[in-house]
Amino acid sequence: MGLKTKIWEGLSYMWKVPESKAMRFLRNALIVIVSAFFGSSVQIFVMIPNGMTSGGMPGIARLITHAFPQISYSLVYYSLSMIILIIAFVTMGKKEVGRIIALAFAYPIMLFIFEHIDYVMLDSPDPLLASLIIGVGYGLATGIGYIGGFSSGGTDTLARVLKFKVFNYLRVGDIQMVMDVIIILVSAFVFNMNVALYAVVTAVVSAKIISMVMTGFSGKYVQFDIITSHNDMTDVISEYIMNEVHRAVTSHVNRGEYSHEERRTLTVICTPAESVKIKKFVADTDPDAFATIMPITSVWGKRFSDIREVDNV
Numbered sequence: 548m549g550l551k552t553k554i555w556e557g558l559s560y561m562w563k564v565p566e567s568k569a570m571r572f573l574r575n576a577l578i579v580i581v582s583a584f585f586g587s588s589v590q591i592f593v594m595i596p597n598g599m600t601s602g603g604m605p606g607i608a609r610l611i612t613h614a615f616p617q618i619s620y621s622l623v624y625y626s627l628s629m630i631i632l633i634i635a636f637v638t639m640g641k642k643e644v645g646r647i648i649a650l651a652f653a654y655p656i657m658l659f660i661f662e663h664i665d666y667v668m669l670d671s672p673d674p675l676l677a678s679l680i681i682g683v684g685y686g687l688a689t690g691i692g693y694i695g696g697f698s699s700g701g702t703d704t705l706a707r708v709l710k711f712k713v714f715n716y717l718r719v720g721d722i723q724m725v726m727d728v729i730i731i732l733v734s735a736f737v738f739n740m741n742v743a744l745y746a747v748v749t750a751v752v753s754a755k756i757i758s759m760v761m762t763g764f765s766g767k768y769v770q771f772d773i774i775t776s777h778n779d780m781t782d783v784i785s786e787y788i789m790n791e792v793h794r795a796v797t798s799h800v801n802r803g804e805y806s807h808e809e810r811r812t813l814t815v816i817c818t819p820a821e822s823v824k825i826k827k828f829v830a831d832t833d834p835d836a837f838a839t840i841m842p843i844t845s846v847w848g849k850r851f852s853d854i855r856e857v858d859n860v
Contacts, residue, residue, distance in 0.1 A: 574695070575649070575695050575697075578691055578692065578694060578695035578697065579649045579650055579653050579692075579695070579697060580653065581691055582650060582653075582687075582688045582689075582691045582692040582695075582697065582699070583650060583653035583654050583656075583657040583688070584657060584688075585684045585685075585687040585688040585691070586654060586657075586684060586685060586688030586689070586699065587654055587657035587658045587661055588657075588661060588684065589680060589681045589683075589684030589685065590605050590620075590658065590661075590681075591620075591658060591661035591662055591664075592661065592666055592667060592668040593668050593669065593677050593680050593681055593684070594609070594677070594681050595609075595620065596667045596668075596669070596672075597669065597672050597673070597674060597677040598672070598674075598738070598742065599674065599677050599678060599681060599742060599745060599746070599749070600731075600734045600738060600742055600743075600746050601681060601685065601727075601731075601746045601749045601750065601753075602702070602726070602727025602728070602730045602731050602746060602749075602750050603685075603701050603702045603703070603723075603726075603727055603730065604624065604627055604628070604631075604699070604700075604701030604702060605624075605685075605701075606727070606730040606731065606734060606746065607627060607702075607730060608620055608623045608624045608627060609734070610730075610733060610734065610737055611623050613737055613738070614737075619659075619662065620658065620662065621655050621658035621659040621662055622655075624654065624655050624658055625655035625658075625659075627701075628651040628652075628654065628655060628700040628701070629651070631647075631651070631700050631701065631704050631705060632644060632647055632648065632651050632700055632704075634704075634705070634708060635647055635700075635704055635707070635708055638708050638711060638712055639707070639708060639711050646696055646697055646698050647697070647698045647699075647700045647704055648700075649697055650692055650697050650698065650699045650700055651699070651700030654699060654700070668680065674741065674742075674745050675745065675748070677745070678745040678746070678748040678749045678752070679748065679749075679752055681749045681752075681753075682748065682749040682750070682751070682752025682753040682755075682756065683752060683753075683756055685749065685753040685756075686752065686753040686754070686755065686756020686757045686759075686760065687756060687760065689703070689753065689757050690756060690757040690758075690759070690760025691760060693757070693760075694760070702723050702726045702727060702730075703719070703723055705723075705726065706719045706720075706722040706723035706726060707719055709722050710722055727750055731743050731746045731747060731750070734746060768816050768817065768818060768843045768846050769816070769817065769818070769819055769822050769840050769841060769842055769843055770814065770815075770816055770840070770841045770843055771814070771815050771816075771817060771822050771825055771826075771838065771839075771840050772812055772813070772814050772838065772839045772840075772841075773812065773813040773814075773815075773825075773829055773836055773837075773838045774801065774810055774811075774812050774813075774836060774837040774838070775810065775811070775813075775833050775836050776833055776835035776836055776837075777833070778810055778811055780832065780833045780836070781798065781811045781813060783832060783833075784813060784825075784828065784829060784832060784833065784836075785798065785813060787825075787828050787832075788813070788815055788825060791824075791828075792815075792817065792821050792824055792825060794815050794816070794817045794821065795815070795816075796813050796814070796815050797813070797814045797815075798811045798812065798813050798814070799811070799812055799814070800812075816843065816846055822840055826838065
């Protein structure tokens with residue numbers, strides 16, 4: 548097994564939801580702190596010192612503090628978060644606010660702390676490097692937050708509200724992208740075109756990092772189909788998946804039109820890292836098996852997402 552696979556597996560299990568309530572609380576607290584740290588640190592230590600901006604809530608806060616420089620950035624961010632929190636509560640109810648409230652408080656607190664630390668990450672202004680660092684920081688902050696089911700209380704939350712109330716047929720990501728484009732266009736007039744274009748670089752990098760975190764670390768799910776070379780191997784592989792990987796398995800009978808033989812096909816929904824474990828076991832147990840993997844954007848049902856909830860797709 549290669550180093551990349553081992554790292555992937557380790558990160559996947561690090562984010563796996565624990566069984567006990569105490570460990571789930573600690574895991575969620577860690578996710579909130581880490582997410583707020585990455586998002587807040589790049590704003591205070593990179594974005595503001597380099598005169599940069601971005602889409603989302605930081606972009607709105609930058610526009611306001613540019614017009615009213617005497618107002619604290621963290622205070623503006625906190626005020627905007629509370630407004631969005633109220634909007635989410637009124638439109639989507641208390642359950643949805645529970646996903647937002649932790650980061651809605653953690654971000655401004657972290658911003659306030661960092662504002663009082665005399666530190667700048669880059670020794671000299673470098674817009675391109677700054678935009679890349681900001682994109683990585685935002686991507687890690689947002690992706691890690693999504694792993695725990697948290698929303699930052701920014702434009703991502705507003706996008707969820709609009710999807711819930713108005714644009715049910717659109718993806719949350721598409722709605723958020725339109726909002727971010729509008730913020731960046733306004734920034735082009737308030738700051739300058741260069742700053743706005745660097746904000747586009749930040750947005751692209753951030754989106755890529757979010758995708759990597761969601762699919763590589765916590766594993767957006769895949770569908771793994773296995774056709775064994777002998778039907779008696781099906782039970783062996785099923786037992787391994789259920790008892791060792793702890794995933795449910797569905798089987799059905801297929802008929803090959805070339806051989807006219809009937810064989811059982813196993814289907815399991817799992818993370819990419821779990822699929823690596825299953826693949827290794829199948830390769831060792833039944834090397835003549837036929838297997839396919841397909842990426843899945845979302846899964847609703849027991850042990851997955853609640854089909855009644857507003858999600859990020």
